[in-house]
Amino acid sequence: MKNPVDARPNALARRRRLALAAVLIAALSRRGLPSDLVLPGEGFLAGWKVAGTPRIFRKAELFNHIDGGAELFLEFGFERLTTQRYVQGTSELALEAYEMASPESALGIYLMKCGPETPLPGIPARNSSETAQFLILKGRYFVQIDNQAGDPKLVPAMTALAAALLGKIPAQAADMRLFDLLPKEARLAGSERLLRGPFGLQPYYTFGEGDILGLGGKTFAALANYGEPQGQASTRIAIVYASAAEAAAVFRGLKANLDPYLKILDAGATGFTFIDFRERYGRARVTGARLDLAVNLPVRPAL
Amino acid sequence: MRRGYRSLPPDNTLDRRDFFKASGAVGAGLVLGGRTLGAWAEGDPAQSAPAAKTPPPRPKTNVEDALKVPRTARSLPGPFPGRVVEINDPRSLPEGKPDGKVIAGMFEKGVTQLTGQSLKDSFGLFFTKDDVVGLKVNPVGPGLISTRLELVDAVIAWLEKAGLPRKNIIIWDRFDYMLKDAGFTPERFPGVGLEGLQTMDEAAQEGKKQDNSAWLNTDGTHVSAPNFDRENYYWADVEGPKDLGYLNQGVFNGKFSYFGKLVTKKLTKIVNLPAFKNTGNAISMATKNIGYGAVCNTNRLHGPLFLDVCVDVPAFPAIRDKMVLNVTDALRAQYDGGPDGNAKFCYLYGSLFFATDPFALDMVCHKLIVEKRKAMGVAVNENPRFTEYLRYAERLGLGAVSAPKLTHIKA
Numbered sequence: 193m194k195n196p197v198d199a200r201p202n203a204l205a206r207r208r209r210l211a212l213a214a215v216l217i218a219a220l221s222r223r224g225l226p227s228d229l230v231l232p233g234e235g236f237l238a239g240w241k242v243a244g245t246p247r248i249f250r251k252a253e254l255f256n257h258i259d260g261g262a263e264l265f266l267e268f269g270f271e272r273l274t275t276q277r278y279v280q281g282t283s284e285l286a287l288e289a290y291e292m293a294s295p296e297s298a299l300g301i302y303l304m305k306c307g308p309e310t311p312l313p314g315i316p317a318r319n320s321s322e323t324a325q326f327l328i329l330k331g332r333y334f335v336q337i338d339n340q341a342g343d344p345k346l347v348p349a350m351t352a353l354a355a356a357l358l359g360k361i362p363a364q365a366a367d368m369r370l371f372d373l374l375p376k377e378a379r380l381a382g383s384e385r386l387l388r389g390p391f392g393l394q395p396y397y398t399f400g401e402g403d404i405l406g407l408g409g410k411t412f413a414a415l416a417n418y419g420e421p422q423g424q425a426s427t428r429i430a431i432v433y434a435s436a437a438e439a440a441a442v443f444r445g446l447k448a449n450l451d452p453y454l455k456i457l458d459a460g461a462t463g464f465t466f467i468d469f470r471e472r473y474g475r476a477r478v479t480g481a482r483l484d485l486a487v488n489l490p491v492r493p494a495l
Numbered sequence: 496m497r498r499g500y501r502s503l504p505p506d507n508t509l510d511r512r513d514f515f516k517a518s519g520a521v522g523a524g525l526v527l528g529g530r531t532l533g534a535w536a537e538g539d540p541a542q543s544a545p546a547a548k549t550p551p552p553r554p555k556t557n558v559e560d561a562l563k564v565p566r567t568a569r570s571l572p573g574p575f576p577g578r579v580v581e582i583n584d585p586r587s588l589p590e591g592k593p594d595g596k597v598i599a600g601m602f603e604k605g606v607t608q609l610t611g612q613s614l615k616d617s618f619g620l621f622f623t624k625d626d627v628v629g630l631k632v633n634p635v636g637p638g639l640i641s642t643r644l645e646l647v648d649a650v651i652a653w654l655e656k657a658g659l660p661r662k663n664i665i666i667w668d669r670f671d672y673m674l675k676d677a678g679f680t681p682e683r684f685p686g687v688g689l690e691g692l693q694t695m696d697e698a699a700q701e702g703k704k705q706d707n708s709a710w711l712n713t714d715g716t717h718v719s720a721p722n723f724d725r726e727n728y729y730w731a732d733v734e735g736p737k738d739l740g741y742l743n744q745g746v747f748n749g750k751f752s753y754f755g756k757l758v759t760k761k762l763t764k765i766v767n768l769p770a771f772k773n774t775g776n777a778i779s780m781a782t783k784n785i786g787y788g789a790v791c792n793t794n795r796l797h798g799p800l801f802l803d804v805c806v807d808v809p810a811f812p813a814i815r816d817k818m819v820l821n822v823t824d825a826l827r828a829q830y831d832g833g834p835d836g837n838a839k840f841c842y843l844y845g846s847l848f849f850a851t852d853p854f855a856l857d858m859v860c861h862k863l864i865v866e867k868r869k870a871m872g873v874a875v876n877e878n879p880r881f882t883e884y885l886r887y888a889e890r891l892g893l894g895a896v897s898a899p900k901l902t903h904i905k906a
Contacts, residue, residue: 247703256700256740258835307831307840308872324838340639342591342838385874395776395874453879469879 229289229333231276232356237349243277243284267389267409268300269293271332278353283346285353290334295366296412300386302329305336309382314351317358326350331364373414373430373482380425383417387429396427397487400449405431405483406442422490424472429485436480443478458495465495554799557730561811562891571815573851574620577895579859580608580849580904587845588826595645598826598847602649605822605849608906618657621819622764628654629762630666633770633784633824634677636836640829641677642768646822646847650766651687661686667757669788670695692755693719693746693791700743710743717746723753723791724760729808735795745792752790758813765818767853771825771844771860772833773868777802777881778861779834781821781853782888785809802884809853810893821856823848830867842867854894858885859903 234241247257250272254262257273272291277284292298306320306327315321317330324342328335337353339346371384387393389407396415399405407413413431420426433439443462450456453469463477474487475495486493582605587597603614610617622628630650632642647666655661664687666679671691674680679689696710710718728751735741735748742748758765769784782805787793789808796804809815828844829837850856861882868875888894895901 261835305832322839324841327839338838340836340838395876397876398878398880451878451880470877 229274229360231274231287232353236356237352240278240280240349243279246274246276249273264391265301267391269297285350286338287353288336292332292334295332295364298329298332298334299366300388301334303385304392315354323347326354328354330358330361333361370412370414374416374428378418380417380419385415387413387415398451399446400451404446404449420490426486426488431483433481439478439481439483443483446476460495463495465493554732556807558807558810564812567816569816569819571893572895573819575609575851577852577855577900578902579856580605581846582906583846585845588843593643593645595648598645599649601847605847609849614653615657624658626763627663627761628764631765631767631785631788632666632668634668634673635834637677639836639838640770640772640841642770642824643826644678646824665690669693690757692722692757695744700740717742719746722756724756725753727754727759727813728752729790731796731800733795733799735792745794747792752792754790754813758789767818767821769823771823772829773831773864774834776876778857778864780823780860781856785814789814806884806888810891821850821853823856823860830864830871831873852894854885854888854896855901858896858901
């Protein structure tokens with residue numbers, strides 16, 4: 193079996209990617225500005241009432257709502273959060289609608305938040321739902337509905353609330369071609385993630401301090417896990433920067449500031465291999481504007 | 496409801512103020528022409544995605560001052576360095592509702608397993624009848640992942656039965672409103688003290704009102720400023736932001752994080768009662784509960800010194816020489832989505848963990864949460880940097896987190 197990490201991009205593939213990029217960029221440039229989403233009112237289901245007024249948080253005001261996690265939203269491109277509580281007797285639901293900069297931003301935050309997806313069929317959008325919480329993705333919105341009591345009797349009300357809200361959000365699919373940067377062979381289904389900076393990268397791997405991949409909250413990276421014959425999964429990350437010069441600068445910075453728990457084994461002008469603290473291997477390779485990273489490899493890769 | 500403590504930030508990255516600036520740059524519009532696939536988005540890529548910066552040095556702190564103070568017989572790591580006892584009982588939370596009787600039994604078993612003495616005799620290992628004992632709870636994620644009231648009942652019952660007056664027991668946290676939200680009220684705990692080191696006006700913080708008079712004095716100081724001890728502080732060469740929102744939450748915004756007077760002047764002993772949960776890729780348990788709970792002006796520290804604060808603050812005598820026991824409440828635990836409560840990632844664990852050494856306790860619990868995260872398919876970054884602060888504590892002589900001293904005893 194061909195190791196996906198060894199699939200070096202050739203000139204034809206590069207041209208195809210650049211053409212694809214041009215199409216995607218043109219599509220993105222046509223995307224709309226933030227809308228004024230009005231959350232569902234009292235009539236979403238008989239007996240339920242709104243509690244208090246909706247609250248809106250824009251940009252960095254998000255720190256005042258989720259001081260423990262605003263950074264990740266901002267990194268992905270956060271525009272506005274609207275929240276509303278709903279009550280019926282002693283039961284309560286909380287709705288949070290996060291408007292992101294693009295469908296890809298919304299997808300990025302959704303994938304970060306949902307863990308292994310557990311979709312509920314009754315919800316007319318991609319979702320990962322459990323009794324206590326629905327996480328939903330539609331267009332530029334990441335939606336969270338909380339049932340803090342965890343009462344299973346509230347699931348129909350949560351579903352109705354979700355349907356009432358989703359009807360107001362325009363369908364706008366994220367462009368999944370970002371994941372085409374990653375090899376398909378041996379990719380573990382459901383492991384795909386997007387990154388846009390160090391907060392997103394943190395749960396997966398530490399290459400060094402800060403924004404060592406130079407994503408800057410602006411450049412998307414695609415990540416996925418891969419099955420390995422030895423059992424444990426490896427991880428690949430692919431990034432295409434604005435220019436070859438930028439990719440080369442990030443590569444140089446990565447090599448010079450590599451985490452002290454990683455040791456470089458072999459190094460060349462456009463790549464290096466390393467071993468980590470668990471004696472798993474990794475490789476960084478720059479090709480034009482593209483940076484490919486492979487980590488958690490069970491076998492030492494070729495340079 | 497506003498959510499509490501911040502999660503683990505990567506070093507050398509955007510802080511809150513930088514994000515304000517970044518937000519302005521984003522608002523400048525889309526510059527997409529000629530970009531390659533990965534460079535979607537706002538701003539000028541040539542300027543926005545530079546090569547990695549050289550890591551800044553660790554900011555200077557005054558932890559050396561703390562280390563110069565002679566240790567006492569009760570200083571951390573206490574009489575049982577490295578020893579962590581776990582008591583598990585699946586009956587503790589039947590259908591998610593705490594069973595006080597079962598929890599009290601677990602508490603007794605845990606203390607006796609830790610000390611090797613009866614509950615009554617164990618009291619004398621840690622306390623005298625004249626002590627004023629503070630129970631540091633964790634009220635974040637109220638009702639879901641906050642410290643169980645029934646665990647606090649068990650501690651109070653132990654102390655009272657041994658002869659400590661009820662009025663000498665104080666349940667405390669940094670924020671007064673969080674205590675109330677989590678059920679720590681005078682009605683629920685009559686005769687026991689309840690104190691928050693500070694208040695914070697949530698409505699003003701959330702922008703729901705412009706009137707700051709509930710927390711801000713006319714001279715520009717926070718109403719809770721007198722609650723902090725200007726003679727006892729953790730200093731770090733990191734300036735707190737000057738905006739009102741920061742001051743509302745932090746009480747002060749310079750380079751000093753003052754200890755609460757409750758901790759320095761009133762309490763003579765502390766029992767630390769954290770909850771079992773994550774903060775990003777790290778944990779928010781025993782050492783974070785006290786490290787970020789005993790001082791003010793902490794948000795400035797998250798970026799440059801985040802986990803080190805969990806060592807530096809307990810290194811000061813106000814904590815080091817008073818915090819005699821730690822019990823981590825893992826009756827219900829949370830493996831992801833923390834440090835705020837997040838029901839999706841909560842599970843019934845049914846355990847209490849006991850230690851005099853909070854660093855050993857956190858090391859054991861870190862390993863356990865990593866295993867849980869793996870089992871649940873959550874991404875785990877096992878880079879040793881996420882437990883480096885615990886080895887730093889060991890080097891300072893505050894804990895024993897390495898084999899063979901580190902022992903996890905299950906009962």
